[in-house]
Amino acid sequence: MKRTLLIFYFSLFMLLPAAAQEPADRVNAFIGTTNRGVTNPGAIVPNGMASVVPFNVSGSVLNRYDKDSVWWSAPYEYHNVWMTGFSHVNLSGVGCPDLGSLLVMATTGGVDPDYRNYGSRMANQKASPGYYSVDLERYGIRAEATATTRSGVTRFTFPAGQGNILLNLGTGLTNESGAMLRRVSDTEIEGFKLLGTFCYNSQAVFPVYFVMRLSKTPARSGYWKKQRPAQGVTWAWDTDAGKYKLYTRYEKELAGDDVGAWFTFDTREGEQIEVRMGLSFVSTENARLNLEAEAGGKNFDALHAAARAGWNDHLGRVRVEGGTEEQKTVFYTALYHTLIHPSVLSDINGEYPLMESGRTGTTTGTRYTVFSLWDTYRNLHQLMTLLYPAKQADMVRSMIGMYEEWGWMPKWELFGRETWTMEGDPSIPVIADTWLKGVRGYDIEKAYEAFLKSATTPGIDFSGSGVREGGEMPDSYYSTLTGEFNRMRPDINDYIRLGYVPLRGKYDNSVSHALEYYIADYALSLLAGDLGRKEDAALFRKRSEGWRNYYDPQFGTLRPKTADKKFYAPFDPAQGMNFEPNPGFHEGCAWNYTFYVPHDPKGLAALMGGPKKFVDKLEAVFDKGYYDPANEPDIAYPYLFNYFPGEEWRTQRRVAQLLDTCFTTAPNGIPGNDDAGTMSAWAVFSMMGLYPDCPGKPDYMLTTPTFEKITLSLDTAYYPAGEIVIEAPRTKPADRYIRSIHIGGKPVKNYRIGHRELVTGKKLTIGLSESRK
Numbered sequence: 001m002k003r004t005l006l007i008f009y010f011s012l013f014m015l016l017p018a019a020a021q022e023p024a025d026r027v028n029a030f031i032g033t034t035n036r037g038v039t040n041p042g043a044i045v046p047n048g049m050a051s052v053v054p055f056n057v058s059g060s061v062l063n064r065y066d067k068d069s070v071w072w073s074a075p076y077e078y079h080n081v082w083m084t085g086f087s088h089v090n091l092s093g094v095g096c097p098d099l100g101s102l103l104v105m106a107t108t109g110g111v112d113p114d115y116r117n118y119g120s121r122m123a124n125q126k127a128s129p130g131y132y133s134v135d136l137e138r139y140g141i142r143a144e145a146t147a148t149t150r151s152g153v154t155r156f157t158f159p160a161g162q163g164n165i166l167l168n169l170g171t172g173l174t175n176e177s178g179a180m181l182r183r184v185s186d187t188e189i190e191g192f193k194l195l196g197t198f199c200y201n202s203q204a205v206f207p208v209y210f211v212m213r214l215s216k217t218p219a220r221s222g223y224w225k226k227q228r229p230a231q232g233v234t235w236a237w238d239t240d241a242g243k244y245k246l247y248t249r250y251e252k253e254l255a256g257d258d259v260g261a262w263f264t265f266d267t268r269e270g271e272q273i274e275v276r277m278g279l280s281f282v283s284t285e286n287a288r289l290n291l292e293a294e295a296g297g298k299n300f301d302a303l304h305a306a307a308r309a310g311w312n313d314h315l316g317r318v319r320v321e322g323g324t325e326e327q328k329t330v331f332y333t334a335l336y337h338t339l340i341h342p343s344v345l346s347d348i349n350g351e352y353p354l355m356e357s358g359r360t361g362t363t364t365g366t367r368y369t370v371f372s373l374w375d376t377y378r379n380l381h382q383l384m385t386l387l388y389p390a391k392q393a394d395m396v397r398s399m400i401g402m403y404e405e406w407g408w409m410p411k412w413e414l415f416g417r418e419t420w421t422m423e424g425d426p427s428i429p430v431i432a433d434t435w436l437k438g439v440r441g442y443d444i445e446k447a448y449e450a451f452l453k454s455a456t457t458p459g460i461d462f463s464g465s466g467v468r469e470g471g472e473m474p475d476s477y478y479s480t481l482t483g484e485f486n487r488m489r490p491d492i493n494d495y496i497r498l499g500y501v502p503l504r505g506k507y508d509n510s511v512s513h514a515l516e517y518y519i520a521d522y523a524l525s526l527l528a529g530d531l532g533r534k535e536d537a538a539l540f541r542k543r544s545e546g547w548r549n550y551y552d553p554q555f556g557t558l559r560p561k562t563a564d565k566k567f568y569a570p571f572d573p574a575q576g577m578n579f580e581p582n583p584g585f586h587e588g589c590a591w592n593y594t595f596y597v598p599h600d601p602k603g604l605a606a607l608m609g610g611p612k613k614f615v616d617k618l619e620a621v622f623d624k625g626y627y628d629p630a631n632e633p634d635i636a637y638p639y640l641f642n643y644f645p646g647e648e649w650r651t652q653r654r655v656a657q658l659l660d661t662c663f664t665t666a667p668n669g670i671p672g673n674d675d676a677g678t679m680s681a682w683a684v685f686s687m688m689g690l691y692p693d694c695p696g697k698p699d700y701m702l703t704t705p706t707f708e709k710i711t712l713s714l715d716t717a718y719y720p721a722g723e724i725v726i727e728a729p730r731t732k733p734a735d736r737y738i739r740s741i742h743i744g745g746k747p748v749k750n751y752r753i754g755h756r757e758l759v760t761g762k763k764l765t766i767g768l769s770e771s772r773k
Helices: 002-015 233-237 284-295 300-315 325-337 380-387 389-406 427-436 444-456 475-480 492-498 510-530 534-550 601-608 611-623 637-643 648-662 678-688 755-760
Strands: 103-108 120-128 131-136 141-147 151-157 161-168 179-185 188-196 205-214 220-226 244-247 254-256 259-267 272-280 318-321 351-353 360-362 412-414 699-702 709-712 724-727 737-743 752-754 763-769
Touching (some): 141 300, 151 284, 179 259, 272 284, 318 325, 325 678, 389 427, 389 444, 492 510, 510 534, 648 678
Antiparallel strands (some): 120 131, 131 141, 151 272, 161 259, 188 205, 205 272, 220 244, 318 709
16 A cells, blocks of 8 residues: 555656756856856856856866966866865956956865965866855865855865865966955954956056955964075075965964965864955955945855846846757856856945046946957847846946046956957947947936047057057057057047058058947947937948958958058968967958958948859858857858848858857857857857847847747836747747748848837747748
C-alpha cells in the first residue's frame, strides 16, 4: 500500500509544471570571458558603481594570460586558474587596462602579503546576475560575492584554524600607483586608491574612496607595505629592504604605492565571515554613507536576493518565446551585458566629482560615468532609450552636466576625467537620437549650445606645422596641448575648408576622424531641423555630404586624401586588417570603413555605379572575410541591403548567420571586445528583429526575429501605449525570410519603421517563409 501511494504521489509530482525560469536564470555570465571579449562573471547590479570580480590575471605562471606579460584589460580570464582576490571597482568590455582594484582575499595559516605567494587555484565557479562563488582549493575556503549599487559584499566560509582576510591596494589593472589606509576600529578600515591613466592619458587620474567593514572582530590585525630595495651601506641593517614589511603594532595612517591590511581570525569549521566594501568617488564619508544606506543591517543572502530581484526587473522588460534554449541564453546574457555601463557615479546623497575638477557637485537624479561613446553611440544608447528611457534621460543629463562643468561634451569619459580615447563627436548622435525619439527631461538648448561649440570652434592649424608629419599622432595627444582650440574636433579647420580631413602623417586617422564628423553633423542637422533652426540644419546637412571627397572609383572604396586634394599613394584597401597601423584609418582598413556612411547609403551606391554594384561589393566584404563583427564602423553593414528593394533577404540571411556563428553560449561567445556593451547591444537588437542602423535617425531597420514572440514592457511614463509585441510565427523551422510586415494591423511597405510607429503600434507582425521569393 505504501509503495502504491509513493508511486501515485511521485507520478502526480511529475505531472506538475516545472518552476518557471526567471530572466536571471537565462544569463550565462561566463560568456565573453575569453577571446578578448573582456567581460567578467563578477557580482554587480544594473549599472552599479561596485562590481566584485574574481581577479585572476596575475600572480602565477599557471595562468595562461598575465596582465604583466601581455596587453590585458580585464580582471578575469576564463582559462586562468589562479586567483589573488576579489576586485571591487572594475570595467567590462573595454580595450585599455584600468581599475581592477581594492582586492580582498581570504587565506589560512600564516600571513603572507605577497600576492605572488598567497593566491589559490579556483574550483567550482558559479555565477549568476548579482552573485559569484568559487572554492579556493589551496585553503579549503568557499568564497562568495554579491553587490549593491555602491558596495560590494563578500562571504568566506573557513575551515577550522587560523583564517586571514587580506586587503591589497597595490595589485590591480590600473597604471596608477599610490594608496592610503586608516584604521577606524577593530572591524573597520577606510582609505583611498588612486586610479586612472586609461589608454595612457597620464593626467586622467582619480581616487576611489572606500570603507571596509568585517562581520567579526579579528584576533590580530595590521598593515603591510612593500619597502624600497636596498640603496647604499645604510640599508644593510634593514632586513625588510625590498620586501613586504608586516606592521603588527602600528595603528595610524599608512600610505604608499604597494600597501595593504591583514586581519587574522580563529575560525571554527564552516564559520562564515562577511566583508563589506562601501565605495565613493567623492570621500570616505560618502563611502560609509553608501555602505550603511545600501548594505547596513542586511546579511549576505538578503543582499543577494535584492540584487537578483533588480536583475529580474531589468531583464524582464523583454520576454521571449520560441527559439532554442541556447538562443534565449545568448539573448538574456547580451541584455545583461548592456546593463553594466554606463555606471552610477553619484553617491546616495547625490554628490559626485565634477567633470575635470577637484570639486564636488550634487544631482537630484543619477549621475553616470564610463561613457565609451565612440562605441555606444551606435546602438547601446538607442537600446536604453527604448527599454530604459528613465536611465537614458539621466545619462543625457549627465552628459550635459559635463559640458556645463568644463566646457565640452564627453568623448570617452571615465569617472569625471576625459580620456580623449578614439575620435569623433559622439555625444551629438546620442542626444539627438534620444530627443528625436521623444524622451525628454533635460535642457536640449544647453546641449545644442555645446554641439554648436564643437561643430564651429576653430581647431589646430596643422598646415605647415609638421605636428603630424612622419607618423601616427594618437588622439590622446590633444589632451597634452594647452590654449584654446576645438578639443572635440581638433582638425576641424581642414574639415570646413576642404570638406574632408587630409592625411598629414603616414599613420594618422584622418578618414576615420572625418567619417565620425559627417555622422555627427548629420545627426545635428536632424536636431536643428526639429528645433526650428533651418539655416543650421541646411549647413550641417551639407557638411555631412563631404564623405564623397574620399570615394575613389579606381578601388571602389574610400581612400585617404592629402591636403592638395590628391589621393594618397601607394594605397591598399586591405591594409589595416587586424588593427595594424595604416594611413587614414583607425583600427580597421578601408573595407571596414567604406560603407560607413549610414546617413547616405543610396548616395554611396550611386557613386559605385548603382544598387547592383553596391550589393555585389558589400557581399564581397563578407565573402572575402573583410567584415569584422567586433569592429564598430562595420557592424551595421548587414542591414544596408535593406535599402534596395529585392535585396532585403540578404540582410535576413547575413544577420542570422552572424548570430549563429559569432554569438554563442561558450566563453568565447562574443566575437571580440564587448566595448562596454556595444557588441551585446547588436545581438539584442538583431535577435528582436530591429536595428538602429543610422545613429541619430529615429527609426529601425527590420530583419527576421530570432524568436516567435517578443514582448517589450515599455515605461508608460515615456511610452503611454505600454506593452509592445513582436510576432514572427513559424510553421516550420526553415522559415527565415520575411514575406509580410504589419504594424498596428497596417502593412509596412518597406523594411524600416519609425520609433514612434513602433512604440504606438502595439503589435509588429512579421510573416515568414522558407523561401526568399
